Amino acid sequence: xxxxxxxxxxxxxxxxxxxxxxxxxxxxxxxxxxxxxxxxxxxxxxxxxxxxxxxxxxxxxxxxxxxxxxxxxxxxxxxxxxxxxxxxxxxxxxxxxxxxxxxxxxxxxxxxxxxxxxxxxxxxxxxxxxxxxxxxxxxxxxxxxxxxxxxxxxxxxxxxxxxxxxxxxxxxxxxxxxxxxxxxxxxxxxxxxxxxxxxxxxxxxxxxxxxxxxxxxxxxxxxxxxxxxxxxxxxxxxxxxxxxxxxxxxxxxxxxxxxxxxxxxxxxxxxxxxxxxxxxxxxxxxxxxxxxxxxxxxxxxxxxxxxxxxxxxxxxxxxxxxxxxxxxxx
Amino acid sequence: xxxxxxxxxxxxxxxxxxxxxxxxxxxxxxxxxxxxxxxxxxxxxxxxxxxxxxxxxxxxxxxxxxxxxxxxxxxxxxxxxxxxxxxxxxxxxxxxxxxxxxxxxxxxxxxxxxxxxxxxxxxxxxxxxxxxxxxxxxxxxxxxxxxxxxxxxxxxxxxxxxxxxxxxxxxxxxxxxxxxxxxxxxxxxxxxxxxxxxxxxxxxxxxxxxxxxxxxxxxxxxxxxxxxxxxxxxxxxxxxxxxxxxxxxxxxxxxxxxxxxxxxxxxxxxxxxxxxxxxxxxxxxxxxxxxxxxxxxxxxx
Amino acid sequence: xxxxxxxxxxxxxxxxxxxxxxxxxxxxxxxxxxxxxxxxxxxxxxxxxxxxxxxxxxxxxxxxxxxxxxxxxxxxxxxxxxxxxxxxxxxxxxxxxxxxxxxxxxxxxxxxxxxxxxxxxxxxxxxxxxxxxxxxxxxxxxxxxxxxxxxxxxxxxxxxxxxxxxxxxxxxxxxxxxxxxxxxxxxxxxxxxxxxxxxxxxxxxxxxxxxxxxxxxxxxxxxxxxxxxxxxxxxxxxxxxxxxxxxxxxxxxxxxxxxxxxxxxxxxxxxxxxxxxxxxxxxxxxxxxxxxxxxxxxxxxxxxxxxxxxxxxxxxxxxxxxxxxxxxxxxxxxxxxxxxxxxxxxxxxxxxxxxxxxxxxx
Numbered sequence: 001x002x003x004x005x006x007x008x009x010x011x012x013x014x015x016x017x018x019x020x021x022x023x024x025x026x027x028x029x030x031x032x033x034x035x036x037x038x039x040x041x042x043x044x045x046x047x048x049x050x051x052x053x054x055x056x057x058x059x060x061x062x063x064x065x066x067x068x069x070x071x072x073x074x075x076x077x078x079x080x081x082x083x084x085x086x087x088x089x090x091x092x093x094x095x096x097x098x099x100x101x102x103x104x105x106x107x108x109x110x111x112x113x114x115x116x117x118x119x120x121x122x123x124x125x126x127x128x129x130x131x132x133x134x135x136x137x138x139x140x141x142x143x144x145x146x147x148x149x150x151x152x153x154x155x156x157x158x159x160x161x162x163x164x165x166x167x168x169x170x171x172x173x174x175x176x177x178x179x180x181x182x183x184x185x186x187x188x189x190x191x192x193x194x195x196x197x198x199x200x201x202x203x204x205x206x207x208x209x210x211x212x213x214x215x216x217x218x219x220x221x222x223x224x225x226x227x228x229x230x231x232x233x234x235x236x237x238x239x240x241x242x243x244x245x246x247x248x249x250x251x252x253x254x255x256x257x258x259x260x261x262x263x264x265x266x267x268x269x270x271x272x273x274x275x276x277x278x279x280x281x282x283x284x285x286x287x288x289x290x291x292x293x294x295x296x297x298x299x300x301x302x303x304x305x306x307x308x309x310x311x312x313x314x315x316x317x318x319x320x321x322x323x324x325x326x327x328x329x330x
Numbered sequence: 331x332x333x334x335x336x337x338x339x340x341x342x343x344x345x346x347x348x349x350x351x352x353x354x355x356x357x358x359x360x361x362x363x364x365x366x367x368x369x370x371x372x373x374x375x376x377x378x379x380x381x382x383x384x385x386x387x388x389x390x391x392x393x394x395x396x397x398x399x400x401x402x403x404x405x406x407x408x409x410x411x412x413x414x415x416x417x418x419x420x421x422x423x424x425x426x427x428x429x430x431x432x433x434x435x436x437x438x439x440x441x442x443x444x445x446x447x448x449x450x451x452x453x454x455x456x457x458x459x460x461x462x463x464x465x466x467x468x469x470x471x472x473x474x475x476x477x478x479x480x481x482x483x484x485x486x487x488x489x490x491x492x493x494x495x496x497x498x499x500x501x502x503x504x505x506x507x508x509x510x511x512x513x514x515x516x517x518x519x520x521x522x523x524x525x526x527x528x529x530x531x532x533x534x535x536x537x538x539x540x541x542x543x544x545x546x547x548x549x550x551x552x553x554x555x556x557x558x559x560x561x562x563x564x565x566x567x568x569x570x571x572x573x574x575x576x577x578x579x580x581x582x583x584x585x586x587x588x589x590x591x592x593x594x595x596x597x598x599x600x601x602x603x604x605x606x607x608x609x610x611x612x613x614x615x616x617x618x619x620x621x622x623x624x625x626x627x628x629x630x631x
Numbered sequence: 632x633x634x635x636x637x638x639x640x641x642x643x644x645x646x647x648x649x650x651x652x653x654x655x656x657x658x659x660x661x662x663x664x665x666x667x668x669x670x671x672x673x674x675x676x677x678x679x680x681x682x683x684x685x686x687x688x689x690x691x692x693x694x695x696x697x698x699x700x701x702x703x704x705x706x707x708x709x710x711x712x713x714x715x716x717x718x719x720x721x722x723x724x725x726x727x728x729x730x731x732x733x734x735x736x737x738x739x740x741x742x743x744x745x746x747x748x749x750x751x752x753x754x755x756x757x758x759x760x761x762x763x764x765x766x767x768x769x770x771x772x773x774x775x776x777x778x779x780x781x782x783x784x785x786x787x788x789x790x791x792x793x794x795x796x797x798x799x800x801x802x803x804x805x806x807x808x809x810x811x812x813x814x815x816x817x818x819x820x821x822x823x824x825x826x827x828x829x830x831x832x833x834x835x836x837x838x839x840x841x842x843x844x845x846x847x848x849x850x851x852x853x854x855x856x857x858x859x860x861x862x863x864x865x866x867x868x869x870x871x872x873x874x875x876x877x878x879x880x881x882x883x884x885x886x887x888x889x890x891x892x893x894x895x896x897x898x899x900x901x902x903x904x905x906x907x908x909x910x911x912x913x914x915x916x917x918x919x920x921x922x923x924x925x926x927x928x929x930x931x932x933x934x935x936x937x938x939x940x941x942x943x944x945x946x947x948x949x950x951x952x953x954x955x956x957x958x959x960x961x962x963x964x965x966x967x968x969x970x971x972x973x974x975x976x977x978x979x980x981x982x983x984x985x986x987x988x989x990x991x992x993x
Contacts, residue, residue, distance in 0.1 A: 023705065051437065053441075098618055102617060104434070104437075105433055106621065109613070110613075112565070113614040116607075117610045123789075124604060124789075126794070131789050132819065133696060133725070133726070134696045134697065134722070136726060229729060229730075230696065230700045232697045234696075234698075238561065278452065279449065279453075281445045281448055281452075284445055285443065285444070285446035285447075285449065286446060288438050288439060288445070289424055289439050292428060292436075293439070296435055331832060333833075335833075336830065339858070340826060343829060343858075344826075457653055459654045461878055464880070468882075470857075470859070477858060553850075553853060554846070554878065596826075597826035597827065601815070602815060602817060602826055602827040603815070603816045603818055605821070605823075606821075
């Protein structure tokens, strides 16, 4: 972890010592949960170049897994974590193995379809999921033999929990991006045909990236459910998926610090500009357009990402690649 | 009502909404055919058409009578005109600069435009559902227990007329030929002296105009419009476009009608609460297994 | 800094949460208006607690349970909020109740009628309206005995309220001896019900019961008319809103509905309030505003009796409310928080207005 990141981490760590306002902390916790989501989407879209417009479905998977485990079998918050990540990852595996043979726009639309199907299913299967009325779940409790600390609706414990999770996820994804696996992903994103020629099993690796990203979303869902104490389908709609994508675009596709920065910016700014609440969607839309037109690498994205997103002068080459890779598909 | 009569009635209902889907699908298919972009904002343009029709009605209704042909023409023409301009403007401002960029950028931009439009509509017309005037009341043609209301008939006939006009334009006129040529091969068209930028703008103009018309019909049929309706109808219309073969104009018409009917039958016979899931399942199924759709698309991808 | 003499009064607040935007905005605004009238009257009469003024905090939950939770948290975090009138929709009241419970804030709903909410042990939840475990069976009784419905079809909107009332209705009307031809759910926000209505037309029921809210209700009756479906319609209090008639226009004629209260426009006790409402807010008063007005006044009264800015103290006073003389009659809260007034009225749309037909059990 470099010095700048450490410095920022310490600032966030110390923040509650100066400002104990519950509302402020709550907003930062929300920002933190979104940061985890953006970090996850970063793995899928940033590292591997796959646009996932149904990302909220995996967020929902994590949240509902905790809700159902807690309500039906009394699982505690902490024990549920692996299950939430696994469930979301498994859902990612299911969707990914179908969808990942598609490219670009079509992949985006299919993921959108999956996301909506998930949301509607959650809404309709009311005997299982509570339908549009949602499910109320218990807040996390750290307890030993009867005595314990119930997180309740106090924002402070969630703040530190979220901060820790962000650090862990950031470290994991950072390691991944620098590993052989990460380089393979970059190769796939740059030029899938060439990557395949070099012996990279593109199908499997893309699926792996997809699943990891989805599992991270599951973790975010786990946190969200515990903090909110309530899950319902409206929290996981297409607008949410787009918001996460917008945060990634703003921060910088492929950049970890960018992911966190984008999430914090696009969570805090609408809250700060309370009177302009009704302009929220406008803000997200404008961010996306402006970024794509003027600074595709986002606020903190690196040079490499700029190169990737610059206009290509040879669209024909790309199309030829697609035709070729159809044959080379694993 | 006998079983077959119920079935036919479901088909009639499905056909009506299918025509609206078809009009909107044309916008998607034409744009995709020419620049390979899924114009996410198209659903919002459709919705804007509905709101514009409502506004025009509000402006003129004390003076002009409801049901009058003049009022209808006014609503349609103004909605189509403004939506067409809107579509053209969006293309010029947001999509043209990114024409050479990777697809990811364009898609994200399109989503951004759609969000902005939706928010604008909410700000201009308010967040509450707006009541759209009812034309023709419930007057209907009854054939035994079957009913086809004048409203339904109007939608079906008007859509057919518009689609025929488009078909004629695309196949019989010079400009239409230019459009088809640019869809086939943009570089070659440019070499042949076709002003490609103008053709693309025209494409957006026409597609958006048709979307606007669809919006007015949607408002007239359901009598209640809201700024967030565009998203869902847009996705369904896109599904219809893919169903018929994306890039293929007659395909979009066919796809729209097919989707409308499939949706109606699914909702009527299986379950109405899963109605939207059917559309999404069809979308996902098509893209995964049968992306070329019913009719082959115009250009090979 | 420069104020000499009189100290500026401090503030405490009553929260008001409901759908202020979106398709059910008329209900949320109705509740808000009622609160504003009550609070302004109270402030005009003099300080409730010496040195303090009352204010209303209005928040929007868009009838979305998640939003309701977020808004409840915001109210709980504001130490000046002493009590809450809300929410409008049962699903929202239910999801927000744990927050208020935790924060010891009294929550009085004027319209959430689902019986489950007061059965879950929230000692902070109260309501001034009747509940659906009374409303639904009485609606069934009315349908069976008065409307002579022998074959019914039931539709609900899958929300806590809609499904709750529809399920209770179905249970009771089966018990009475009618046959239920089907029970299907619709999704809130959906526009096109023609496939479902065509299917229902094929079954020819005498009566269709709709457990749900007015935006969908209006679309249902319109599309039914359009399809030539001539069955009688009966709804719950979710369609007893003037907006229902505004949206459905002539197609609303003849539709019956029940309401979790009697006809306020005919009550002596409500006359003054109705005049004030119409004078100030012009448009037609909604069904629950009288109940919200009473809820607000119960809170104001409790604050006055508690004589301090303390949530548990206010809560304690609210809990012992007995024979509170309000515009809808004498209200007392039982140990669950439900109101003692459990009158169900039946109304029918005639000449584009709701007319009181009688109480359900006549």
